[in-house]
Amino acid sequence: MDLTRDHFALFGLDRTYDLDVQALHDRYRELQRVVHPDRYASAPDQERRLAMQEAVRVNEAFQVLKDPLQRAVYLLGLHGIDLDRANARVDPAFLMEQMELREALEAVPAAADPHTALEAVLERIQAAIEGLQGRLSGLFARGDEAALAEAVEGVRRYQFLDKLRQEAEGVEARLEETG
Amino acid sequence: MALLQIAEPGQSAAPHQHRLAAGIDLGTTNSLVAVVRSGRAETLPDEQGRHLLPSVVRYADADAVVVGHEAKAMAAADPHNTIASVKRLIGRGIADIKTLGGRLPYEFEAAEGGMPRILTRAGAKSPVEVSAAILEVLARRAEQALGGELAGVVITVPAYFDDAQRQATKDAARLAGLHLFRLLNEPTAAAVAYGLDRRAEGLHAVYDLGGGTFDISILRLNKGVFEVLSTGGDSALGGDDFDRAVAHWILEQAGLGEGQDPRLLRRVLADACAAKEALSEAGAVPLDIDLGEGRRWQGELDRETFHGLVDPLVSRTLSACRRALRDAGLRPGEVADVIMVGGSTRVPRVRERVAEFFGIPPLVDLDPDRVVAMGAALQADVLAGNRPDSDTLLLDVNPLSLGIETLGGLVERIIPRNTTLPVARAQEFTTFKDGQTAMAIHVVQGERDLVQDCRSLARFELRGIPPMVAGAARIRVTFQVDADGLLSVSAREQTRGVEARVEVKPSYGLADSEVERMLRESLTHAEDDLAARRLREEQVEAARVLESLRTALAEDGEALLEPDERAAIDAAAERLETLAAGSDPEAIHTALKTLERTCAPYVQRRMDAGIQRAMAGRRVSEFD
Ligand SMILES: Nc1ncnc2c1ncn2[C@@H]1O[C@H](COP(=O)(O)OP(=O)(O)OP(=O)(O)O)[C@@H](O)[C@H]1O
Numbered sequence: 001m002d003l004t005r006d007h008f009a010l011f012g013l014d015r016t017y018d019l020d021v022q023a024l025h026d027r028y029r030e031l032q033r034v035v036h037p038d039r040y041a042s043a044p045d046q047e048r049r050l051a052m053q054e055a056v057r058v059n060e061a062f063q064v065l066k067d068p069l070q071r072a073v074y075l076l077g078l079h080g081i082d083l084d085r086a087n088a089r090v091d092p093a094f095l096m097e098q099m100e101l102r103e104a105l106e107a108v109p110a111a112a113d114p115h116t117a118l119e120a121v122l123e124r125i126q127a128a129i130e131g132l133q134g135r136l137s138g139l140f141a142r143g144d145e146a147a148l149a150e151a152v153e154g155v156r157r158y159q160f161l162d163k164l165r166q167e168a169e170g171v172e173a174r175l176e177e178t179g
Numbered sequence: 180m181a182l183l184q185i186a187e188p189g190q191s192a193a194p195h196q197h198r199l200a201a202g203i204d205l206g207t208t209n210s211l212v213a214v215v216r217s218g219r220a221e222t223l224p225d226e227q228g229r230h231l232l233p234s235v236v237r238y239a240d241a242d243a244v245v246v247g248h249e250a251k252a253m254a255a256a257d258p259h260n261t262i263a264s265v266k267r268l269i270g271r272g273i274a275d276i277k278t279l280g281g282r283l284p285y286e287f288e289a290a291e292g293g294m295p296r297i298l299t300r301a302g303a304k305s306p307v308e309v310s311a312a313i314l315e316v317l318a319r320r321a322e323q324a325l326g327g328e329l330a331g332v333v334i335t336v337p338a339y340f341d342d343a344q345r346q347a348t349k350d351a352a353r354l355a356g357l358h359l360f361r362l363l364n365e366p367t368a369a370a371v372a373y374g375l376d377r378r379a380e381g382l383h384a385v386y387d388l389g390g391g392t393f394d395i396s397i398l399r400l401n402k403g404v405f406e407v408l409s410t411g412g413d414s415a416l417g418g419d420d421f422d423r424a425v426a427h428w429i430l431e432q433a434g435l436g437e438g439q440d441p442r443l444l445r446r447v448l449a450d451a452c453a454a455k456e457a458l459s460e461a462g463a464v465p466l467d468i469d470l471g472e473g474r475r476w477q478g479e480l481d482r483e484t485f486h487g488l489v490d491p492l493v494s495r496t497l498s499a500c501r502r503a504l505r506d507a508g509l510r511p512g513e514v515a516d517v518i519m520v521g522g523s524t525r526v527p528r529v530r531e532r533v534a535e536f537f538g539i540p541p542l543v544d545l546d547p548d549r550v551v552a553m554g555a556a557l558q559a560d561v562l563a564g565n566r567p568d569s570d571t572l573l574l575d576v577n578p579l580s581l582g583i584e585t586l587g588g589l590v591e592r593i594i595p596r597n598t599t600l601p602v603a604r605a606q607e608f609t610t611f612k613d614g615q616t617a618m619a620i621h622v623v624q625g626e627r628d629l630v631q632d633c634r635s636l637a638r639f640e641l642r643g644i645p646p647m648v649a650g651a652a653r654i655r656v657t658f659q660v661d662a663d664g665l666l667s668v669s670a671r672e673q674t675r676g677v678e679a680r681v682e683v684k685p686s687y688g689l690a691d692s693e694v695e696r697m698l699r700e701s702l703t704h705a706e707d708d709l710a711a712r713r714l715r716e717e718q719v720e721a722a723r724v725l726e727s728l729r730t731a732l733a734e735d736g737e738a739l740l741e742p743d744e745r746a747a748i749d750a751a752a753e754r755l756e757t758l759a760a761g762s763d764p765e766a767i768h769t770a771l772k773t774l775e776r777t778c779a780p781y782v783q784r785r786m787d788a789g790i791q792r793a794m795a796g797r798r799v800s801e802f803d
């Protein structure tokens with residue numbers, strides 16, 4: 001396999017943020033049919049090792065492409081933008097909103113009806129994420145320098161929200177465990 | 180007499196020989212073996228027509244091992260030498276076993292390596308050896324039914340088994356002299372058995388409550404591909420716990436406390452189990468318990484009381500279901516089918532609560548005892564290469580997160596749970612002291628943030644790091660998990676390239692040398708000494724390599740190879756063939772390696788061509 005090929009090329013997909021999710025899943029299956037180690041169960045060790053290596057790569061690419069956040073980070077990378085080094089612009093209004101969401105989440109366990117309270121927080125997070133996805137897809141479609149700079153900031157926000165969502169799911173798990 | 184081999188419908192007459200394969204469900208309470216004949220998977224009975232082999236091993240005297248029904252019958256009379264539910268012990272350290280709950284009637288040797296051994300009159304036995312004894316009986320049964328030596332087997336394990344438990348099961352296969360094609364997760368095997376029969380596509384849940392383990396898996400089935408989305412469970416929760424709950428209740432009712440003698444405990448447990456099973460049919464069951472020394476206790480257990488006893492256990496399984504659904508990003512209502520697997524799903528209360536949870540009646544059409552072995556047999560047949568046209572593909576996940584210990588006893592997660600296998604992930608770490616030349620790497624598995632709350636898998640050390648100021652070294656730790664769910668870890672210092680690699684052998688697993696020693700000592704293998712075994716292994720590998728090379732060359736040797744490349748491969752293959760007919764395992768091994776090297780570019784080209792074809796195929800079909 002050509003290691004210089006990027007994840008999109010590996011799946012034969014256009015390099016866009018709005019990828020065809022159905023096609024992604026179909027191609028993933030087709031690729032695994034070729035490279036999965038089980039296809040080589042009776043093959044010589046060498047082929048098994050190679051199959052393993054290729055299957056790992058297909059899984060890795062799939063993992064990145066199917067997740068809208070990882071996909072955005074990866075696309076930025078293909079444009080030569082390393083998120084860790086890129087300038088951080090923190091919009092104070094956004095940060096306020098974050099703090100407020102976080103407070104709402106912290107208040108959940110003590111709420112009269114914690115399940116409904118949590119549901120409300122999760123819905124707000126979800127709505128914010130969907131808004132960002134829409135914005136990112138427009139920015140990646142434009143693809144000029146200004147658009148990408150804005151996309152960096154969008155991805156930063158997305159990372160915040162994603163972390164918050166994970167925490168909210170943790171709260172959900174604990175709520176369920178305690179009944 | 181030569182039999183005519185008739186190609187099955189939809190299958191080309193295989194260019195190679197049909198290879199014998201079997202699927203083994205190595206259960207906590209019962210084990211089974213299944214094979215595929217005329218395209219259908221069937222479990223195999225013993226001479227008396229019994230399909231289930233109780234997973235009980237008795238060391239009757241120093242060198243007589245009894246497995247199955249006869250052993251089970253002696254469990255109460257000879258508790259110290261009769262080992263039941265060994266699956267609960269496999270891959271576990273002595274500390275885990277103490278916390279497993281419920282007193283075990285065995286005596287353990289305080290083992291140095293941390294692997295507990297059970298003291299029997301035949302000596303100290305590790306759980307790996309006990310499991311191997313069960314595997315051997317089942318493998319013999321399959322060989323007798325098929326009339327030849329098995330080329331390989333698929334053994335099922337609970338999806339929730341951790342790395343240590345998987346390694347130990349693999350060791351047991353090796354000790355039993357079996358070639359293991361694959362460890363397969365039990366729920367996935369069940370889905371294979373169901374899915375292929377019913378051609379059902381969509382989202383499925385497999386709820387597997389056996390004797391000692393609970394598993395839940397959420398799968399997407401699409402055109403022969405079984406994609407596990409998430410898995411969860413409890414590798415120490417099952418029907419045995421129902422028995423214990425009932426036994427506890429009986430002892431309480433009879434006015435007896437815990438800490439009874441093992442014989443009585445075994446008897447009460449057996450009675451409790453019988454009562455539980457009877458309650459699956461009846462509304463109430465009478466109890467008449469022999470308390471020893473002529474004392475008896477009589478009473479009755481009705482369903483309502485029973486529900487009260489087992490409900491907390493069932494609730495635990497449902498919590499695991501909830502988490503698995505969440506991990507898959509689904510709600511209970513989105514699952515189209517719930518497949519019920521394992522003897523304990525016969526309990527009406529279990530079915531009731533599962534139906535309520537998922538909002539649909541669960542599927543119970545296939546015998547919940549046999550479905551896992553059947554799925555394993557189907558997959559074994561595929562892996563043996565007997566179904567080249569099969570489009571079945573099983574994409575499993577790792578059940579528990581893997582990570583390493585960092586400063587302050589915290590876990591740095593490297594591979595999160597429910598990542599599709601195979602997977603490899605790397606992370607960079609650095610030194611924290613000036614001039615530090617070694618780094619200890621502690622590999623753990625589990626979901627908790629503190630190392631002490633996770634399972635310790637292995638410790639190793641990367642030495643020879645060039646002295647640098649703190650934070651300057653770049654140490655890349657790579658985790659790789661193969662399709663069996665087995666982990667290997669390597670660490671590499673990036674600036675100088677110092678490397679350390681471990682196959683993760685759990686702290687309480689068997690060392691390779693130990694497996695070797697046991698192989699040498701075990702009675703069944705006493706005749707074939709190790710050298711003969713080695714020769715045979717190399718010859719088998721040589722035959723396999725040559726056969727697959729021949730098939731490949733016939734397919735695309737012309738298209739993918741230059742004449743000089745082809746000549747080099749032919750020469751190396753010929754040399755291997757000549758040596759394989761001889762008796763020098765070393766020489767065969769070297770020739771194999773040479774052939775592999777010569778073929779490397781060709782193998783790569785074939786794989787690439789396959790990938791291209793896959794993509795091209797997709798593109799064409801998209802336009803129609
Ligand atoms: N009719 C029944 N009613 C209730 N429980 C039953 C019934 N039949 C079997 N069981 C229980 O099912 C359990 C055994 O199930 P099974 O054979 O599927 O487990 P296993 O495969 O040995 O265990 P595991 O899958 O956990 O390793 C035992 O606890 C047994 O008592």
Ligand SMILES: [Mg+2]
Pocket residue numbers: 204206207365389390521551
């Ligand atoms: Mg089972």
